[in-house]
Amino acid sequence: MPVFPWKKSCPQKLKKSKSARTIRRKDITMAVVSVDKLAKSVVQGPSLMTGSVPTKDWMDIPAVFKPGNFCYPAKKEKVEYMNSQPGLSFPNAREWWPEDDDWKLPENWKEIILNGLRERLDKFRSLKIFMDCCVRCGACADKCHFFLGTGDPKNMPVLRAELLRSVYRNDFTLAGKLLGKMAGAREMTIGVLKEWFMYSYQCTECRRCSVFCPYGIDTAEVTMMLRELLHLVGVGINWILEPASNSNRTGNHMGLQPHTFKDNAEFLVDDIENLTGVRVEPTFNRKGAEILFITPSADVFAEPGLYTAMGYLILFHHIGLDYTWSTYASEGGNFGLFTNNETMKKLNAKMYAEAKRLGVKYIIGGECGHMWRVLHQYMDTMNGPADFLEVPKSPITGTVFDNARSTRMIHISEFTADLIHHNKLNLDKSRNDHVVATWHDSCNTSRAMGLLEEPRYILDHVVNKWYEMPENCIREKTFCCGSGTGLNTDEIMEIRMRGGLPRANAVKYVHEKHGVNTLGCVCAIDRATLTSLMNYWVPEVSVCGLSELVGNAIVLEGENRQELDEGLRTLV
Amino acid sequence: MKYTFPLAAVIALVLIAWIGSNIPGMQYVFGVVIPYLAIGTFIIGFCYRVVQWAKSPVPFKIPTTCGQQYSLPWIKHDKLEAPSTTSQVAARMFLEIVLFRSLWRNTKAEVHEGPQLTYESSKWLWLFGILFHYSFLVIILRHMRLFLDPVPGFIQALEFGDGILQVGAPTMYLTDLTILIGLLLLFGRRLVNRQVNYISLANDYFPLFLIFAIAVTGILMRFFLRTDIDIVAIKRLAVGLATFQPAIMSDIGSIFYIHLFLVSVLLAYFPYSKLMHMGGVFLSPTRNMANDSRMRRHINPWNPDIKPHSYASYEDEFREFMVDAGIPVEKELPPKAEEE
Numbered sequence: 001m002p003v004f005p006w007k008k009s010c011p012q013k014l015k016k017s018k019s020a021r022t023i024r025r026k027d028i029t030m031a032v033v034s035v036d037k038l039a040k041s042v043v044q045g046p047s048l049m050t051g052s053v054p055t056k057d058w059m060d061i062p063a064v065f066k067p068g069n070f071c072y073p074a075k076k077e078k079v080e081y082m083n084s085q086p087g088l089s090f091p092n093a094r095e096w097w098p099e100d101d102d103w104k105l106p107e108n109w110k111e112i113i114l115n116g117l118r119e120r121l122d123k124f125r126s127l128k129i130f131m132d133c134c135v136r137c138g139a140c141a142d143k144c145h146f147f148l149g150t151g152d153p154k155n156m157p158v159l160r161a162e163l164l165r166s167v168y169r170n171d172f173t174l175a176g177k178l179l180g181k182m183a184g185a186r187e188m189t190i191g192v193l194k195e196w197f198m199y200s201y202q203c204t205e206c207r208r209c210s211v212f213c214p215y216g217i218d219t220a221e222v223t224m225m226l227r228e229l230l231h232l233v234g235v236g237i238n239w240i241l242e243p244a245s246n247s248n249r250t251g252n253h254m255g256l257q258p259h260t261f262k263d264n265a266e267f268l269v270d271d272i273e274n275l276t277g278v279r280v281e282p283t284f285n286r287k288g289a290e291i292l293f294i295t296p297s298a299d300v301f302a303e304p305g306l307y308t309a310m311g312y313l314i315l316f317h318h319i320g321l322d323y324t325w326s327t328y329a330s331e332g333g334n335f336g337l338f339t340n341n342e343t344m345k346k347l348n349a350k351m352y353a354e355a356k357r358l359g360v361k362y363i364i365g366g367e368c369g370h371m372w373r374v375l376h377q378y379m380d381t382m383n384g385p386a387d388f389l390e391v392p393k394s395p396i397t398g399t400v401f402d403n404a405r406s407t408r409m410i411h412i413s414e415f416t417a418d419l420i421h422h423n424k425l426n427l428d429k430s431r432n433d434h435v436v437a438t439w440h441d442s443c444n445t446s447r448a449m450g451l452l453e454e455p456r457y458i459l460d461h462v463v464n465k466w467y468e469m470p471e472n473c474i475r476e477k478t479f480c481c482g483s484g485t486g487l488n489t490d491e492i493m494e495i496r497m498r499g500g501l502p503r504a505n506a507v508k509y510v511h512e513k514h515g516v517n518t519l520g521c522v523c524a525i526d527r528a529t530l531t532s533l534m535n536y537w538v539p540e541v542s543v544c545g546l547s548e549l550v551g552n553a554i555v556l557e558g559e560n561r562q563e564l565d566e567g568l569r570t571l572v
Numbered sequence: 573m574k575y576t577f578p579l580a581a582v583i584a585l586v587l588i589a590w591i592g593s594n595i596p597g598m599q600y601v602f603g604v605v606i607p608y609l610a611i612g613t614f615i616i617g618f619c620y621r622v623v624q625w626a627k628s629p630v631p632f633k634i635p636t637t638c639g640q641q642y643s644l645p646w647i648k649h650d651k652l653e654a655p656s657t658t659s660q661v662a663a664r665m666f667l668e669i670v671l672f673r674s675l676w677r678n679t680k681a682e683v684h685e686g687p688q689l690t691y692e693s694s695k696w697l698w699l700f701g702i703l704f705h706y707s708f709l710v711i712i713l714r715h716m717r718l719f720l721d722p723v724p725g726f727i728q729a730l731e732f733g734d735g736i737l738q739v740g741a742p743t744m745y746l747t748d749l750t751i752l753i754g755l756l757l758l759f760g761r762r763l764v765n766r767q768v769n770y771i772s773l774a775n776d777y778f779p780l781f782l783i784f785a786i787a788v789t790g791i792l793m794r795f796f797l798r799t800d801i802d803i804v805a806i807k808r809l810a811v812g813l814a815t816f817q818p819a820i821m822s823d824i825g826s827i828f829y830i831h832l833f834l835v836s837v838l839l840a841y842f843p844y845s846k847l848m849h850m851g852g853v854f855l856s857p858t859r860n861m862a863n864d865s866r867m868r869r870h871i872n873p874w875n876p877d878i879k880p881h882s883y884a885s886y887e888d889e890f891r892e893f894m895v896d897a898g899i900p901v902e903k904e905l906p907p908k909a910e911e912e
């Protein structure tokens with residue numbers, strides 16, 4: 001958090017670390033503040049959430065970087081690699097460090113930024129409208145999870161947008177040119193640029209604010225523009241650019257090479273055989289399969305995503321689906337969405353390219369939040385038309401997925417819900433009796449797609465006991481995990497735990513009220529980040545993907561299943 | 573204080589009109605020239621802004637879905653919150669523009685010991701907004717009687733309804749009261765709510781003060797400073813303005829010129845300010861687009877020509893590993909050179 005001068009008494013003075021400038025990447029040991037201390041700070045610390053008001057106007061408070069409040073800059077070689085790729089532009093690669101005064105920006109950085117802004121105003125109506133329409137009614141102010149957890153005024157969506165809007169007014173509007181600061185305008189300075197870096201990486205583009213805004217102003221759009229502009233002057237973070245470059249080269253953000261990807265999946269096949277006595281047989285890069293299946297690569301790489309992947313494998317085996325995985329298009333997630341629209345398009349383009357090469361009929365996508373934002377709202381526009389594919393039709397039930405008739409890619413939950421509705425799955429709910437679940441709607445699938453009922457329908461049929469969290473923090477009002485859009489990096493752990501607090505708090509509520517021990521979700525980033533979040537705030541609750549619960553409940557033909565007290569997680 | 577300058581500005585505007593309209597010969601400037609300039613600025617400025625917005629394309633379909641998508645036939649689709657057709661979008665926009673749907677959702681977050689976060693429904697902003705906007709709308713419609721001859725029936729009906737309480741003489745209009753209350757509440761909110769207070773700019777206070785002054789001068793004219801107000805002369809001037817034959821027949825009191833001048837300022841200020849939210853709300857891509865992006869392909873006019881990192885170069889890089897792992901390849905490995 002930046003150092004704000006507060007009006008009211010300030011129990012814990014925020015001290016500026018003297019040695020901050022000299023600390024470098026390797027010297028920082030990330031000691032995360034204890035949960036008690038953070039809990040106290042959230043309630044009592046001087047913040048706009050707790051009743052204090054800064055004595056200075058926000059324009060007069062500079063962003064101060066110190067260990068723990070910024071993500072590490074992208075490594076020079078990653079930026080250079082991205083810049084070398086046809087169609088992409090990531091100029092001004094260099095070594096730099098946020099705590100330094102000198103960010104080694106190109107000499108004409110200001111011109112680059114302002115020209116970049118002009119270009120984007122001409123390309124995106126959303127940006128123009130969102131710059132012009134805000135009346136600062138404040139409806140969005142307390143809707144952002146980062147604001148709720150930090151109380152930092154600049155984490156109010158309206159102020160996050162004003163960081164850009166103030167510059168827009170200064171250089172692109174008559175009122176701003178005539179009246180300057182009186183009209184809320186300010187000049188673009190290095191200080192402003194630093195502020196952009198700090199706050200565009202304390203936004204997860206979750207769109208919760210846009211639900212409440214009377215004009216639908218979407219801070220995700222603003223953050224995307226800020227990040228695009230920052231990349232023009234070589235300012236980006238490694239946790240995003242490295243996965244993006246991995247996705248480009250190896251097909252997935254983990255950087256798994258084809259044989260490793262296959263090996264990992266085959267480990268899961270062995271595990272399933274150990275647990276159930278049934279050997280499932282996934283194929284890779286197989287031409288002529290009916291369906292291409294693409295899921296976030298984390299699902300074959302790390303817990304708890306692994307169990308979700310086991311769920312997919314069991315489900316597809318159970319219904320005898322003719323499908324293939326791809327090692328070339330082995331990433332559902334799209335780290336381009338967190339950088340710029342060109343990278344998003346380039347990474348996404350692999351899906352259709354691979355579907356065409358393999359000659360499949362259509363694509364099923366696994367569980368992932370922002371992946372589905374790209375697939376649902378951007379893919380067809382960027383890389384369509386998918387006229388070489390067919391309108392998705394379930395080979396088991398015959399259902400035609402009319403809602404995906406153009407994009408020709410369906411969500412695994414849509415597919416599974418349809419199977420259950422037609423009674424095509426042999427399910428034994430009691431196999432999930434160790435689970436008392438609650439449901440986390442992922443930001444992007446709820447607010448950029450509207451996938452709300454399908455997962456709930458599935459849950460109803462695979463678990464006996466599950467409970468909703470309180471109504472103002474589910475469905476379209478759901479809270480972000482606090483670490484989306486490439487922010488799930490350890491160096492900002494405190495900010496993540498603060499940003500995730502609203503979600504964790506609602507989980508804690510149902511944990512205490514109903515004994516909930518499992519948080520279900522359809523998002524790979526959630527599976528990784530909610531796990532850290534739960535460990536911190538509600539350690540009694542573990543996180544799982546929906547397909548894991550489906551896999552738990554499926555009764556396979558010819559199975560020789562052991563007593564699995566913890567479903568697919570049981571160690572045997 | 574961010575509201576001192578806007579307050580001073582509005583007071584200055586009042587003084588300008590008061591003093592100015594008392595200078596002989598200046599009535600024509602304040603009664604005719606400035607209103608025409610203001611209306612011209614408003615119309616041209618408003619159109620210019622809308623055209624400027626419209627000139628930028630909408631590259632992606634990005635509705636914010638606030639309900640269940642259209643998917644399987646047995647899953648209930650929320651047609652208003654995640655519309656998939658144009659008519660559903662129109663219905664959603666209607667709710668948004670006419671009933672302020674999104675503000676109706678508003679909650680107030682609080683942090684308590686624990687920590688425990690709560691989000692209670694909070695409809696005050698919705699109420700204040702409705703109160704102000706609808707009062708303003710009715711007042712504007714009522715004023716149409718000055719420009720139209722004969723006065724249309726619906727305006728007479730509106731006037732009758734607005735004065736239904738029949739308090740005072742001349743009859744008090746409800747909206748005169750409610751617009752003042754609405755403005756005071758909206759202003760009070762900017763003072764009291766610490767978050768809103770911190771984000772408020774001078775250009776948030778200025779329109780509040782300006783419209784407040786317009787309402788007050790209007791009320792003064794109707795109820796308190798009636799003696800030097802010749803309603804017939806005003807109507808003639810208004811009809812004259814509307815028919816491009818403006819004429820000032822007789823002396824009209826200063827209060828009228830102040831009122832008219834403030835309205836002129838509001839009109840001229842409108843297109844260059846946040847008041848353009850009136851136009852922008854219709855064009856917001858998160859609200860006015862259908863959630864049908866997997867059903868109908870949306871075209872981005874500047875869609876860049878970008879190809880993926882090709883499968884061929886991927887296979888070239890990893891072919892050996894792929895063959896070893898039994899993953900099918902397009903191009904087999906070259907036969908190994910005979911080792912000697």
